[in-house]
Amino acid sequence: MKPRSLNRLGGPRALLLCVALMLPLAAAAIDALPFKDRAEEQRFQNLTRQLRCLVCQNESLADSSADLAKDLREEVFEQMRQGKSDDEIKHYLTARYSDFVLYNPPLRGGTFLLWFGPLLVLLIGSMVVARIVRRRGATKSSAPPASTTEEDW
């Protein structure tokens, strides 16, 4: 009888309980800001995910547990409450920490290569490939292989 009563807490039910118990922990892992509704929280998360933490530069402001990141999250939250737009908040941060804080840097003279560099490389690459293909085609037509059976692989 005994093992049976123990069994009632085993398996999927126990797992579910564990997960349920851990949920508030996951939510409070960073810090608890008093969001008034889900939309506000989503806007905050969306915004802070686009911003880089200055201390741990591979982390977003949303993920970082650095002290400064916490302060900046609070600042972002307060400015949201003051009715500032996302752009205004981003401007507030770039005025202090430069474009570095944005994961999505603005398009301007200095960032032209950053935005269009890959496209440029792709263009050059396809030009090279096109040239090679065209040349191969040209050599084939001008001098057809003498034998098609021997080394045709």
Place this chain on the structure above:
Amino acid sequence: MNARLIPLLGFALVAALLGFGIHYMRNNSLNEVPSPLIGKPAPVFDLPVLGNDEKRISNADLRGQPYLLNVFASWCFACRDEHPILMAEGKSLGIPIIGFNYKDDPADATRWLAQFGDPYSVVIADREGRVAIDFGVYGAPESFLVDGDGIIRYKRIGAITPEIVAFELKPRLKAMQGAGK
């Protein structure tokens, strides 16, 4: 042109790019966040003096002569390395060094200064780090050279070294004196 040289040329181009990258990273730290505040007025602040909350210091109080604003904290290890340099060479700059105590417990900061010495003309305390955000501070130590008009002329991220004093701070101060600021 010999078509067989094209792959070699391509390789040389990539190698040159790599070489430039290595050279660039040796001379420029990619982790340093460039300050957009250089050449702009120092952010407006009004902060209490460390250990004396009644007394406050603002930008206006510091106008008229250049100063070095040095961000430090008792919890900051690199500040401990920097401190002897400020003690030894601070006076030779000939300008006030303003201590900016960043997110620190005033008691800890006071003890820290008593233990290691106080190179500052005055120490202001930013306990919440709000003014530090306005200055674009993201760690300690950091230092700002501000001219007599209240314009930030130079920012050092990390510890001040004798090289920084000799090759970055002093030439700039000299230029400022030349310009009568």
